[in-house]
Structure formats: C-alpha cells, structure tokens
Amino acid sequence: MRVRNWLRLHTSLVYLFLYGPILMLIVLSFNRSGLPTAWGGFSLHWYQELWQNKALLNAALNSVLVAGGSTLVSAVFGTLLAMGLERIARNMVLDAFVFLPMIIPDIVLAIALLSFFTFLEMPLSLLTITISHIVFNIAFVAAIVRTRLSYFDNTLEEASLDLGAPPLKTFFKITLPLIFPGIVAGSLLAFTISLDEFVIAFFTAGPARPTLPILIYSMVRFGVTPDVNALATIVLSISALLILISQRLGGTEGFF
Amino acid sequence: MNGWRELIRVENVVKRFGTTIAADHVSLSIGEGEFFALLGPSGCGKTTLLRMLAGFETPDSGAILLDGKDLTNVKPWKRPVNMMFQSYALFPHMTVYDNIAYGLRQEGLAAAEIERRVRQVLELIGLPELAKRKPGNLSGGQRQRVALARAIVKQPRVLLLDEPLAALDRKLRVEMRLELKRLQNEVGIAFVFVTHDQEEALSMADRAAVMRSGKIMQVGTPEELYNTPANLYVAQFIGEANVFAGRLQNSQGEWRLVTNANAYRVPSTEVQRSGLTNGEDAAVVVRPERMVIEPCEGEQDSAPLNRVFGRLLEIAYLGNARNFVVETDDGQRLSIQTPATELAPPVCVGESVCVGWKVESGILVSASENGGGKADEQA
Ligand SMILES: Nc1ncnc2c1ncn2[C@@H]1O[C@H](COP(=O)(O)OP(=O)(O)OP(=O)(O)O)[C@@H](O)[C@H]1O
Ligand SMILES: [Mg+2]
Numbered sequence: 001m002r003v004r005n006w007l008r009l010h011t012s013l014v015y016l017f018l019y020g021p022i023l024m025l026i027v028l029s030f031n032r033s034g035l036p037t038a039w040g041g042f043s044l045h046w047y048q049e050l051w052q053n054k055a056l057l058n059a060a061l062n063s064v065l066v067a068g069g070s071t072l073v074s075a076v077f078g079t080l081l082a083m084g085l086e087r088i089a090r091n092m093v094l095d096a097f098v099f100l101p102m103i104i105p106d107i108v109l110a111i112a113l114l115s116f117f118t119f120l121e122m123p124l125s126l127l128t129i130t131i132s133h134i135v136f137n138i139a140f141v142a143a144i145v146r147t148r149l150s151y152f153d154n155t156l157e158e159a160s161l162d163l164g165a166p167p168l169k170t171f172f173k174i175t176l177p178l179i180f181p182g183i184v185a186g187s188l189l190a191f192t193i194s195l196d197e198f199v200i201a202f203f204t205a206g207p208a209r210p211t212l213p214i215l216i217y218s219m220v221r222f223g224v225t226p227d228v229n230a231l232a233t234i235v236l237s238i239s240a241l242l243i244l245i246s247q248r249l250g251g252t253e254g255f256f
Numbered sequence: 257m258n259g260w261r262e263l264i265r266v267e268n269v270v271k272r273f274g275t276t277i278a279a280d281h282v283s284l285s286i287g288e289g290e291f292f293a294l295l296g297p298s299g300c301g302k303t304t305l306l307r308m309l310a311g312f313e314t315p316d317s318g319a320i321l322l323d324g325k326d327l328t329n330v331k332p333w334k335r336p337v338n339m340m341f342q343s344y345a346l347f348p349h350m351t352v353y354d355n356i357a358y359g360l361r362q363e364g365l366a367a368a369e370i371e372r373r374v375r376q377v378l379e380l381i382g383l384p385e386l387a388k389r390k391p392g393n394l395s396g397g398q399r400q401r402v403a404l405a406r407a408i409v410k411q412p413r414v415l416l417l418d419e420p421l422a423a424l425d426r427k428l429r430v431e432m433r434l435e436l437k438r439l440q441n442e443v444g445i446a447f448v449f450v451t452h453d454q455e456e457a458l459s460m461a462d463r464a465a466v467m468r469s470g471k472i473m474q475v476g477t478p479e480e481l482y483n484t485p486a487n488l489y490v491a492q493f494i495g496e497a498n499v500f501a502g503r504l505q506n507s508q509g510e511w512r513l514v515t516n517a518n519a520y521r522v523p524s525t526e527v528q529r530s531g532l533t534n535g536e537d538a539a540v541v542v543r544p545e546r547m548v549i550e551p552c553e554g555e556q557d558s559a560p561l562n563r564v565f566g567r568l569l570e571i572a573y574l575g576n577a578r579n580f581v582v583e584t585d586d587g588q589r590l591s592i593q594t595p596a597t598e599l600a601p602p603v604c605v606g607e608s609v610c611v612g613w614k615v616e617s618g619i620l621v622s623a624s625e626n627g628g629g630k631a632d633e634q635a
Contacts, residue, residue: 159341164363173358
C-alpha cells in the first residue's frame with residue numbers, strides 16, 4: 001500500500017516535470033499581458049500578432065516545405081528500402097547501417113552533411129536542408145514500414161500472382177494497401193521530426209530562408225516576443241495530432 | 257478409369273534446396289477431371305511439387321507439361337492453374353465478393369459477367385449472404401469455402417489444394433471431404449490435393465501418389481495402394497499393417513516366408529506381383545481386419561491359415577469394430593480387428609491366444625531398399 005502511494009506520487013511528479021513547462025507555454029500564449037510573471041486575462045491577442053509577423057510565418061512556411069518535401073521523398077524511398085531489406089538482403093550489418101542515422105548524434109550528422117555540401121560546392125538553401133532531412137527521415141520510414149512488413153503474409157502476394165495479377169499490379173493492389181498504414185505512420189513521424197529539427201537545419205541552412213526553429217533561436221537571443229508562444233502552441237497541437245494519428249494506424253487491416 | 261485423358265505430365269522433375277532434395281526424379285500423370293492426392297509425411301516435398309505446378313518454384317531439371325505444352329517458363333499469373341493456399345491467403349482488405357472477383361478482374365471481363373460468375377460460385381459454396389463481409393469476420397470453415405470459391409471461379413484446368421482441410425476441426429474436416437468431392441464433381445476441374453492424412457487421401461482421391469523424401473513411392477487408386485502396396489513403406493503408410501519380416505524361400509513349388517521363429521505360407525500370385533525371387537529379404541503384410549483371433553485350445557488344423565501364438569494385451573471396443581492387441585511369443589505386437597456385428601471371440605486379456613490369417617490375405621512386399629525399416633514419420 002505504502003509503496004503504491006509513493007509510486008503514485010512519483011508518477012504525478014514526473015508528469016508535472018514533463019508537461020509543466022509545456023502547459024505553461026500554452027497558458028502564456030493566451031495571456032494578454034505577454035509577461036511570464038503576470039496574468040493579464042485571457043486573450044487571443046498574440047495569435048493576432050502572430051498573423052502580422054511575416055518573418056515568423058515565412059519561417060513556418062519554410063519548415064513545412066522542408067518537412068513536407070523530405071517526408072514525401074522519404075516515404076517512397078524508405079518504403080522501397082524496407083522492402084529490399086525485408087525481402088532481398090536479410091543482412092544484420094546492412095540493417096544496422098540503415099538505422100544508424102536515427103541514432104547518430106545530430107551534431108555529427110550536421111557536420112558531416114555540411115562538409116559534404118561544401119565538397120560538392122552546393123550553395124546552402126532550403127534544398128540542402130531538405131536533402132539532409134531525407135537522410136534521417138528515410139531511416140524512420142524504413143524502420144516503421146519494416147515492422148509492418150514483417151507481419152505481412154507473403155502468401156497473399158502469391159495468391160494474387162496465382163489469380164492472374166502480374167507483380168507490379170500485385171504490389172499496388174495487395175502489398176501497398178496492406179502496408180500503407182505503416183507508410184503513413186512512418187511519414188507522420190518523419191514530418192514531425194523534420195518540422196522542429198534544429199541542429200542539422202542550422203548547419204545546412206542558407207542565409208536567406210531560415211526554418212522556424214532557426215528563426216526562433218535567433219529571436220530568443222534578442223528577446224522572445226510573446227507571439228512565439230502562440231506559434232509554439234500551434235506547432236505543438238499539430239505535432240500532437242500527427243503523432244496521435246500515426247499511432248492510431250497500427251491496426252492489422254488494410255488502409256483502403 | 258474410362259475416358260481417362262492425360263492433362264498434366266510431370267517428367268523426371270528434380271528440385272533441390274541446398275542439400276535437401278525436395279523432388280527426386282518425380283514423374284506423374286494426372287488426368288482431366290481427376291481428383292488426385294499427393295500423400296506423404298511432413299517434409300517429403302508435397303508442397304514443393306504443388307508450388308512447381310503453380311509456377312512458384314522452378315524445377316532444377318525435368319519438365320511439367322499441361323495438355324502436352326511445356327509450362328516450365330510460364331509465369332504463375334499466366335498459367336491456367338489456380339491454387340488454394342493452406343493458410344487460405346484471403347486478402348484481408350477486401351470483401352468476400354472482391355476476393356472472389358479479384359481473379360476475374362485480372363482477365364478483364366465485363367462487370368456484369370464478373371458479377372454473374374461471383375454470385376454463381378457464392379451459391380455453389382452456399383454462402384451467398386456473406387458477399388459483403390471481410391475475411392476477418394468469417395469462421396474457419398467459411399474462410400475455407402471462400403478460398404475455394406476464389407480459386408474455382410477462374411475455371412482453371414487444374415486446381416491445386418495444399419492441405420485444404422488441415423486447419424479445420426475434425427468434425428468439419430470430415431464434412432468438408434464430401435463437400436469438396438461434390439464440388440469437384442460439379443465443376444469438373446482436376447483437383448490436385450496435398451495431404452499427410454492417409455484417411456483423407458483414401459476417402460477422396462480417384463488416385464493418389466505416396467511420397468517419401470522427394471521420391472514417388474507408388475501411384476494408384478486407393479484400393480491398389482491398400483491392397484497391393486509396392487513396398488513396405490507404402491504398406492505401412494496406408495492403413496494399419498502387421499508386418500512379418502523374413503526371407504522368401506521356395507521349397508517344392510510352395511513359397512514361404514521364413515522368419516526367425518516361424519515360416520508362413522505366401523500365395524504364389526503375390527510372389528509374381530511383387531517380382532521377388534527365392535532368397536530375397538521380404539515381408540508379409542497383413543491388415544488387422546484380415547486376421548482372426550481365437551483361444552489356443554487343442555489341435556487346430558484349419559489348413560489354409562498361417563498362425564502365430566501370443567498373449568492378448570488389450571481389447572478395445574470401437575462401436576463398429578473390436579480391436580485386439582496381441583504380443584507374440586517373440587515380442588512383436590499385432591493388431592487384429594473384427595467387426596462388432598460378429599460375436600466377440602471367446603478370448604480374455606492376459607490369456608494365450610492364437611492369431612491367424614488366410615494365406616491369400618498376406619501381402620508380399622520387398623523389405624529392402626525403399627521399403628526397408630519402419631516408415632519413419634508415419635502420420
Ligand atoms: N524455400 C525453401 N528453402 C529451403 N528449403 C525448402 C524450401 N521449401 C521447402 N524446403 C525443404 O524441402 C523439403 C520439402 O518441403 P515441402 O514443404 O515440400 O514438404 P511438405 O511435404 O509439404 O511438408 P508438410 O507436410 O510439412 O507441409 C523440406 O525438407 C523443406 O525443408
Ligand atoms: Mg506442405
């Protein structure tokens with residue numbers, strides 16, 4: 001009984017520790033005074049401010065472009081990669097190397113990519129960030145699609161071939177619909193990660209078009225305006241929603 | 257079989273997986289509209305042979321012909337052959353209707369024609385009301401029927417079935433035997449049917465091939481396999497068998513099988529059939545229902561019987577028959593079955609008994625080579 005109570009207390013404290021600051025951020029975004037120390041009443045003022053802040057909105061747009069672009073590319077190639085790993089090259093070493101970009105410290109990857117682009121004499125821009133994000137997003141998509149594939153019953157494909165559908169048609173009619181939830185889950189995860197990725201983006205970004213995390217970072221150094229709270233709250237809601245959806249898509253039935 | 261016409265011909269097919277040999281110079285002919293069973297213990301290569309017929313595996317050597325045309329390089333999706341998978345392999349994201357229509361849609365048939373044929377086959381399997389269900393919401397028996405419907409709706413020349421009844425419970429399995437037989441009759445397609453259950457093969461097949469480690473041991477009708485097995489392996493795999501092993505001897509025109517303890521007369525017709533000669537290792541196989549059991553009292557001189565003496569270990573009443581287990585004086589166990597409609601023989605457990613069989617009931621088979629030893633993985 002005693003132990004239980006202690007555990008309960010501990011759990012509450014951990015959750016408070018984890019979500020307290022975030023909760024505070026959300027509350028502050030609705031605080032009219034804009035000061036972290038004084039509650040000036042509920043208002044949507046900072047959301048209106050945000051709407052006026054073109055620099056911030058542009059950065060948000062850049063982030064969405066990078067996240068969207070890298071996610072689309074990763075969804076296609078990550079899925080193909082997962083299929084190759086599962087079906088053709090069942091090889092532990094290859095496996096390990098695919099998933100490495102997920103666990104390599106960002107800073108290492110960032111430096112490596114920067115030297116790589118310099119070596120290619122490629123001007124830094126949104127494109128270089130997108131390419132960099134593809135590097136780790138492919139790994140995330142591949143990892144999630146692979147789990148899905150390992151539950152996939154290969155005789156379904158054989159049945160389709162047997163019933164007269166050639167391999168490509170079989171892929172689009174049988175395999176793809178059945179692993180699609182995995183692809184969507186992987187893509188949503190990739191999108192969220194890419195959306196707020198800072199270190200790699202910071203190293204590979206061009207001077208003209210920063211992503212959202214980079215811009216906010218630069219703002220923080222000169223003092224945050226409270227409309228950042230509003231933006232953060234919006235980003236948080238979108239991320240949470242995406243994660244929720246990607247978790248929901250874990251069922252065994254097909255997507256279509 | 258009258259009007260038998262060859263449909264499939266398997267010629268000297270060899271298939272290896274690394275060091276295991278899954279098909280070892282397999283040759284077979286399967287007739288049009290025939291119900292053909294591939295029977296053998298686990299791992300003997302039945303599924304592999306079926307998958308070669310479907311086109312999922314390519315033979316290392318040899319050929320598979322359909323209507324005299326070589327199928328070897330025809331892709332699975334171009335063969336007039338369909339398969340019912342052991343796991344059924346129904347597409348979980350499609351309704352029953354769409355599962356069945358899938359194969360027809362690949363042929364580019366008109367929607368109305370597809371609809372008509374799907375409805376027809378749903379009637380045939382007796383599940384017209386389930387068209388809109390997903391496979392996840394069906395019972396095992398229903399899934400099995402849908403898998404069957406999906407394969408036969410394409411009206412293939414041959415339907416391949418890999419252990420179609422294995423996943424069902426026993427009662428349903430026995431029902432489905434009849435059902436499958438009825439369906440096969442109705443659609444007139446040749447069925448090649450894999451099973452490791454000899455009872456299933458005997459009760460359903462027109463002919464069956466008995467396989468062992470990639471080799472075909474014998475092909476024949478159920479009666480042929482049961483009554484005239486080609487070797488000891490087949491004799492033991494098909495039905496129950498009492499085996500007496502020894503050496504074949506001819507003394508003054510009379511054939512005998514000489515064992516350690518005894519000599520049994522062997523019908524000369526059996527010697528001719530088996531092709532065995534004087535001095536060869538051989539075995540006499542006697543089916544339990546061909547044996548008689550009686551108390552050991554006084555002089556018995558019913559001349560046409562071969563006799564063994566032993567002790568009765570067990571009597572089991574099976575409803576339609578009585579089963580006796582006897583241990584002979586040299587330690588061999590025999591199984592004897594008498595119809596329950598006859599009076600029970602006056603024997604008691606623990607007592608000495610006398611077991612006999614008519615000379616012509618003995619089946620003579622070679623004990624060496626293919627037949628040597630016990631059937632290792634008997635079902
Ligand atoms: N793809 C494969 N790779 C390697 N070995 C295989 C493969 N397919 C089959 N084998 C081997 O070939 C042999 C025959 O297998 P097969 O599946 O044809 O047996 P089976 O008679 O269908 O057995 P069961 O009754 O258990 O289904 C087995 O020893 C099996 O291990
Ligand atoms: Mg098998």
